[in-house]
Amino acid sequence: MSISEAEAVVMDVLWRQAPRSAEDILAELGPTQGWQEGTVKSLLNRLLKKKAVKAERDGRRYLYAPRLTREQYVSQESKGLIDRLFDGRIAPLVAHFSEQRKLSRRDVADLRKLLEELDDEQS
Template identity: 80%
Template sequence: MAISEAEAVVMEVLWNRAPRAAEEILAEVGPAQNWQEGTVKSLLNRLLRKKAVHAERDGRRYLYSPLLTREDYVQQESKGLLDRLFGGRVAPLVAHFSEQRKLSKKDIAELRKLLRDLDDEQS
């Protein structure tokens, strides 16, 4: 399921707390995104068609809850990025960031720990 950047903004709101009405979502992200009510409702309708969210009637309004988990979304996006840019391999991704000097000492320490942990699991 492909989620656009704008749809992901709405999903973040729902992942943080659900169920939420469209008006609540608008109040949370509308000013920062410069969105109007129609924009939020359009995004919610797209997410409903994709089955990423569920809507439940609550009087005269609908309350929205995520069906797609944040973990599944991150996994999809990560795999897509790796596949598109690095042939599905992690090492070239890390090499790219190290060449661009985007890795801090803390990042390097965390990567070393991760590699040690992976080595221990395979031993």
């Protein structure tokens, strides 16, 4: 399932608190994103078609909640990124980020710990 950047903004609202109405989402995102009601409803309809969210009738309105978890989304997006940009390999990804941004001592320690754990699992 491919989720656009704008759809991800709506999903983020729902991951933080659900269920929410389209009006609730508009109240939160309208001022910062410059979105109108039609934009929010269009994004929600796209997310419904993709089965990323579900809707439940509540009187005259619908309440939306995520079906796709944040963890599923992050996993899907990160796998796509690694596949597209680094031929499915992790080492070039880490090398790229270490060249672009200095890794902190904590980052290096965390990476070492992770590699040790992975090594122990494979032994």
